[in-house]
Amino acid sequence: MQTKTREITILRITTFVCLFFGILGVVASQLAQSRSLLLDGLYSLIQSLFILGSGYVVSLLFKSDDARFPFGFAAFEPFFLVMRSLTLLIMVLTIGSSAFLSLFSGGYVISVDIALPIAGLSFVVCAVVYAILKREAKILKSPVLRSESKAWLLDTLLSLASLLAMLVAYIASKYSLSALMRYIDPALTLAFLFCMIPLLAKDLIQYSKELLGAAPARSTQSALEKIAYKFVRRHDFLKAEVYASKQGRTLNVLMYVYLKEERPLLQLDAIRLEILKALYTYSSWCEADIIFTLDDRWVDYTAIPSLQHA
Known part of the structure; x- marks a missing residue:
C-alpha cells in the first residue's frame, strides 16, 4: 500500500473509533455524573474532528504545487497541529477549572455501575490504538500519525483516570465511605490534567517553531x-x-x-x-x-x- 493511501486509511479508521467512544463517553458521563468521563468523551469527540482534518492535510502534502501555493503545502502540517494542540489545551483548562471548583464546593457523587464498564472498555481500546499508531508513525515517518499517537496516549491516560476514579469510588461505596466518593472523580481528573498540560504545551511550542520556520534538530x-x-x-x-x-x-x-x-x-x-x-x-x-x-x-x-x- 502506498504511503499516502496507508496513512489516510489509518486516519479514517481511527476517526470512526474516536467518534464512537467520544459520543459514548459524553452520554455515559451525563448518566453517571462524572467529569473525568466527560473529559475523556469530549477529548475523543474533538480528536475525531481533527483526525478528519488530518486526512485532508496529508492529501495536500502529496499534491503538486499550484498557483495559489507555489512553494507547496508543507506549512499546512504544523499549522494544523498548532490549532489542534491549542484547542485541546483550551478544552483541558476549561474542564480542569470545573473540576477544581467542584473539589472545593463539596464534590459530587458518580454512578459507578454506569461509568465503570465504559471507562474500562475505553482504556483498553485507546491503549491498542495508541500502540498501532505509534508503530505506523515510525514506519511511515509521519508527523501527523506521530501527533495522533500522542493524542491517543493522552486519551489512554484520560481513560485510565476515569477507570481509576470508578474503581476507587466502587471500593469506597463497598465500605460506605460516601464522603470520600464525592471527591474521587474531581481529584483524579485534576491529577491527570496536570500531567496532560505540559505535554500539550510542549507540542504547541514545537509545532509553532516549525510553523515559524525554525531550524531542525x-x-x-x-x-x-x-x-x-x-x-x-x-x-x-x-x-x-x-x-x-x-x-x-x-x-x-x-x-x-x-x-x-x-x-x-x-x-x-x-x-x-x-x-x-x-x-x-x-x-x-x-x-x-x-x-x-x-x-x-x-x-x-x-x-x-x-x-x-x-
Missing part, C-alpha cells in the same frame, strides 16, 4: 552539513554553507557551494544532481536549492540572516 543539521562537506572534499570546492528549516515532515534546505575556480555549467549541474540524490536519500521529504558561486559578493544582499544556520 541539531542531529539533522549535522547530517546535512556532513553531506555538504562530503561533496566539498570530493570535488575540491572552497567551502559550503547549509541553511535549513523544518515544517512538519518537510525539510527545506538551501545550500551555497563556493568554487575555487570557474567550472563548466554541465559539470555543476551533474554535481547538483548528485547532491540532491544524497539529500533525498537522507530524507524523502527534502526540498533543496543548491547554488554554486565563484564571486560571493551578491550573497550579502540575500535573506541569509533570516535563516537558521545548520
